[in-house]
Amino acid sequence: MSVRVTMRDIAKEAGVSPMTVSRALKSDGSVNAKTRQMVQDVADKLGYVYDTTAQAFRAQRSGFLALTLPSINNANFATTHKALTESLAETDLQLLQGITNYDVVREEQMVRQLLARRPDAMILTGGTHTDTTRRLLESASIPVFEIWDIPEAPIGHVIGFSNSDAMGLIVDHLAQSGRQRLGFVGASADTDARGHERRLGTIKAARERGLAEVLDLQIGPAPATMSSGLELVMREIDRIRGLDALVCVSDPVAFGAMMALECLGLTIPGDIAVTGFGNFEISRISRPSITTLDVGAQEIGTLTGRCANEILSGISAQDAVIETLTPRLLVRKTTG
Amino acid sequence: MSVRVTMRDIAKEAGVSPMTVSRALKSDGSVNAKTRQMVQDVADKLGYVYDTTAQAFRAQRSGFLALTLPSINNANFATTHKALTESLAETDLQLLQGITNYDVVREEQMVRQLLARRPDAMILTGGTHTDTTRRLLESASIPVFEIWDIPEAPIGHVIGFSNSDAMGLIVDHLAQSGRQRLGFVGASADTDARGHERRLGTIKAARERGLAEVLDLQIGPAPATMSSGLELVMREIDRIRGLDALVCVSDPVAFGAMMALECLGLTIPGDIAVTGFGNFEISRISRPSITTLDVGAQEIGTLTGRCANEILSGISAQDAVIETLTPRLLVRKTTG
DNA sequence: GATCATGTTGTTACCGATACCATGATACCG
DNA sequence: CGGTATCATGGTATCGGTAACAACATGATC
Numbered sequence: 001m002s003v004r005v006t007m008r009d010i011a012k013e014a015g016v017s018p019m020t021v022s023r024a025l026k027s028d029g030s031v032n033a034k035t036r037q038m039v040q041d042v043a044d045k046l047g048y049v050y051d052t053t054a055q056a057f058r059a060q061r062s063g064f065l066a067l068t069l070p071s072i073n074n075a076n077f078a079t080t081h082k083a084l085t086e087s088l089a090e091t092d093l094q095l096l097q098g099i100t101n102y103d104v105v106r107e108e109q110m111v112r113q114l115l116a117r118r119p120d121a122m123i124l125t126g127g128t129h130t131d132t133t134r135r136l137l138e139s140a141s142i143p144v145f146e147i148w149d150i151p152e153a154p155i156g157h158v159i160g161f162s163n164s165d166a167m168g169l170i171v172d173h174l175a176q177s178g179r180q181r182l183g184f185v186g187a188s189a190d191t192d193a194r195g196h197e198r199r200l201g202t203i204k205a206a207r208e209r210g211l212a213e214v215l216d217l218q219i220g221p222a223p224a225t226m227s228s229g230l231e232l233v234m235r236e237i238d239r240i241r242g243l244d245a246l247v248c249v250s251d252p253v254a255f256g257a258m259m260a261l262e263c264l265g266l267t268i269p270g271d272i273a274v275t276g277f278g279n280f281e282i283s284r285i286s287r288p289s290i291t292t293l294d295v296g297a298q299e300i301g302t303l304t305g306r307c308a309n310e311i312l313s314g315i316s317a318q319d320a321v322i323e324t325l326t327p328r329l330l331v332r333k334t335t336g
Numbered sequence: 337m338s339v340r341v342t343m344r345d346i347a348k349e350a351g352v353s354p355m356t357v358s359r360a361l362k363s364d365g366s367v368n369a370k371t372r373q374m375v376q377d378v379a380d381k382l383g384y385v386y387d388t389t390a391q392a393f394r395a396q397r398s399g400f401l402a403l404t405l406p407s408i409n410n411a412n413f414a415t416t417h418k419a420l421t422e423s424l425a426e427t428d429l430q431l432l433q434g435i436t437n438y439d440v441v442r443e444e445q446m447v448r449q450l451l452a453r454r455p456d457a458m459i460l461t462g463g464t465h466t467d468t469t470r471r472l473l474e475s476a477s478i479p480v481f482e483i484w485d486i487p488e489a490p491i492g493h494v495i496g497f498s499n500s501d502a503m504g505l506i507v508d509h510l511a512q513s514g515r516q517r518l519g520f521v522g523a524s525a526d527t528d529a530r531g532h533e534r535r536l537g538t539i540k541a542a543r544e545r546g547l548a549e550v551l552d553l554q555i556g557p558a559p560a561t562m563s564s565g566l567e568l569v570m571r572e573i574d575r576i577r578g579l580d581a582l583v584c585v586s587d588p589v590a591f592g593a594m595m596a597l598e599c600l601g602l603t604i605p606g607d608i609a610v611t612g613f614g615n616f617e618i619s620r621i622s623r624p625s626i627t628t629l630d631v632g633a634q635e636i637g638t639l640t641g642r643c644a645n646e647i648l649s650g651i652s653a654q655d656a657v658i659e660t661l662t663p664r665l666l667v668r669k670t671t672g
Numbered sequence: 673g674a675t676c677a678t679g680t681t682g683t684t685a686c687c688g689a690t691a692c693c694a695t696g697a698t699a700c701c702g
Numbered sequence: 703c704g705g706t707a708t709c710a711t712g713g714t715a716t717c718g719g720t721a722a723c724a725a726c727a728t729g730a731t732c
Binding site: 352353356359366371390393394396 | 710712
Binding site: 342343344354355357358359362386387389390391392393394395 | 688690
C-alpha cells in the first residue's frame with residue numbers, strides 16, 4: 001500500500017478517462033449519475049485521497065490563509081484564532097500559521113516561509129514590521145490583513161482597535177474613582193509594540209486628566225506573564241507603595257501582581273487598585289475579580305475570516321477595509 | 337506586479353537556463369560562483385519568492401508535519417505546540433494543524449483535510465479515534481504519532497503518559513495527608529477521553545487505597561475551564577461539603593473550584609484539599625498555590641519533533657517508538 | 673432526412689521546480 | 703597530441719489534477 005492512488009489509477013480501474021474521474025469526484029453536474037457512483041465506489045475501494053497539492057499547483061491557488069501570531073500561548077490570540085477557524089469552517093480555506101515570538105525579524109522569516117506556500121491571503125497580528133516584510137507583502141499581490149492594531153501605515157486591510165485610546169477608558173475610570181498616582185506594568189518597549197502603545201496611552205491619558213506622572217515599571221522582554229507580574233511587584237514594592245493604582249498590560253500580569261501585593265499585605269482595592277487588559281477568563285473568576293477591557297478578540301477573528309472569505313470569493317471589492325473596534329470597559333472588584 | 341515571478345523569468349533575465357537558476361538558488365555546489373551570484377541578484381531584483389507548492393508537487397514530499405490538537409486555547413497543548421515548533425526550527429518541516437474541539441468526528445474531518453495536503457507525517461493528540469480515521473492513517477503510509485496518551489491499540493509511534501496511572505500519584509499524596517472522601521471534577525466522558533482516563537484512574541486508585549467511593553462530579557462537555565469549575569462547585573456545594581478533597585481534571589478547573597469554595601466560606605486546605613493537573617502557570621501563582629502534576633507537556637513536544645525529524649530524514653529506523661513519560665507530582669499549598 | 677441542441681466523455685496542454693541524462697568546455701595525463 | 707577526468711550548463715520529462723476544447727451519441731425539431 002505504499003504507492004499512492006491517483007485519479008489515473010481510478011480511471012484505469014473504472015474504465016473511464018482521468019477527466020471523468022475528476023468530474024465525478026467533484027460532483028460536477030456534467031457527469032452521468034451512474035458513472036459518478038461507479039467512480040466513487042472505485043475510489044473508495046482503492047482508498048483514494050484527493051491531492052490538494054496538485055490541485056493547488058494547477059489552479060495557482062493554494063487555499064491557504066496565512067496567519068502570523070506573536071504567541072500561541074495567549075488566550076487572547078487563541079480566541080481570535082478560534083473565531084477565525086470557525087468562520088472559515090464553511091469555506092475551503094485552511095489556516096497556515098507562523099509564530100513570531102513577538103519578534104519582527106522572526107516575523108519576517110515566517111512571512112517568507114508562509115509566502116513560499118503561495119497563500120491566498122495573509123493575516124498579520126500587529127502593525128509593526130521590518131521594511132523587508134512590507135516589501136515582500138507588497139510584491140506578493142495578495143490581500144493583506146493587519147489585525148489587533150491600527151498601524152500608522154497600513155499595508156492593506158485593518159481590523160483592530162487603538163491600544164492607546166483604549167487605555168483612556170481605564171485611566172478615566174481610575175481617575176473618577178479618585179486614583180491619582182498610577183503605575184504601568186508592561187514588557188519592554190522593543191519586544192512588544194502593542195504593549196508599548198498601551199504604556200504610551202496610559203501616560204498620555206494620565207497627563208490629560210491631570211494625574212501624577214505615571215510610574216513606568218518594566219518587566220523585561222515579552223511575553224508578559226503571571227510570573228512576570230508577580231516578580232515585578234516583589235522587586236519594585238518600595239516604589240509601588242507610593243501608588244494608588246497599578247495599570248497592567250494584560251490580565252495575567254494583573255493577576256500575578258495582585259497575588260504578590262496581597263502576599264505583601266496590601267489590600268485590593270483598598271490600598272491599591274489593579275487593572276488588567278483583554279478580559280481573559282482569570283479576570284472574571286479571580287477574587288477579587290479584575291477590572292479589565294474586552295477588546296473583542298473573538299470579533300476580530302470572526303470579522304477577519306468573513307472579510308477574507310468575501311474578498312477571496314469575489315463577493316466584495318478589494319477596497320481596503322478599515323474596521324476599528326471599540327474596546328469595552330468591564331468594571332470589577334479590583335478598582336473598588 | 338500582479339504576475340508572479342518564476343525561475344523561468346529569472347532565467348530569461350539572467351540569460352541562463354531555468355535549471356541553472358534552480359541550482360544557483362539552492363546553493364548547489366555544481367554552479368559557478370559568479371553565475372550563482374548573478375542569478376541571486378536577478379532573483380532579488382525581480383522580487384522572486386520560491387514556490388514550495390511546486391517543489392512539493394515535484395518531489396512528492398510536502399514538508400508538512402500535520403498536527404491535530406483538541407483545543408488551541410489550552411496552555412498545556414500550547415506548550416507542546418511551542419516545543420514542537422522550536423524543535424522543528426532547524427529543519428525544513430512546517431507544522432500544519434487542525435483543531436478537533438475534543439470531537440473524534442471532527443478529528444476525522446481534520447485528518448482527511450490534512451492528509452489531502454500530503455503531509456510527511458501525522459501527529460495526533462490523543463489515542464481515541466474513529467475507525468475511518470484509523471483506516472485513513474493506515475493507508476496513508478506515513479509515520480503516525482499519537483501523543484499525550486498511551487493508546488490501547490497504537491497506530492504507530494507513541495509519546496505520552498498514562499493519565500490513569502498519573503492520578504495514582506495524586507491519590508497517594510491525598511491519602512497520605514489523611515484525606516478519605518474524594519470527589520472528581522471533570523468533563524463528560526464522551527467529550528474528553530483523556531479526562532475520563534483521569535476519572536477512572538482516580539476511582540481505581542481510591543479503591544485500591546481503601547478510601548471512600550469517589551464522588552463523580554461532571555461539568556458537561558469539554559473543554560473544562562475555570563468557569564466550569566466554579567459553576568460546578570456552586571451547583572453541587574451540598575454534596576461537596578461531605579468531601580475532604582476535590583480532585584480536578586486540570587489546573588484551571590481547580591482554580592475555578594477554589595474560588596467558588598472560598599466564596600462559600602470553605603477554607604483550603606483546612607476544610608477541603610484541591611488538586612489540579614498539568615502544572616499550568618496559575619497553579620504556581622495562585623494563593624494558595626495548587627498541588628498539581630507536571631506531565632512534561634514541553635518534553636512531549638520536543639521528543640516528538642526530534643523523533644519525527646529523525647525518522648523523516650532517515651537517521652533512525654522506522655521501528656515504532658513507544659516513549660512513556662512519568663508525570664511529576666508538585667505538592668503545593670492546596671493540600672496542606 | 674438534415675440540422676441542431678443537449679448531455680456525456682475524451683484529448684491535450686499546462687501549472688513551476690528539478691532529477692536525469694546529454695553536451696560542451698577546460699584541464700591534465702602519459 | 704589524443705584521450706580522459708572534471709566542471710558547468712542545458713534539454714527534456716515529470717509529478718496529479720483540471721481548463722479548454724473536441725468529439726460523439728442521442729433525441730428533438732423542422
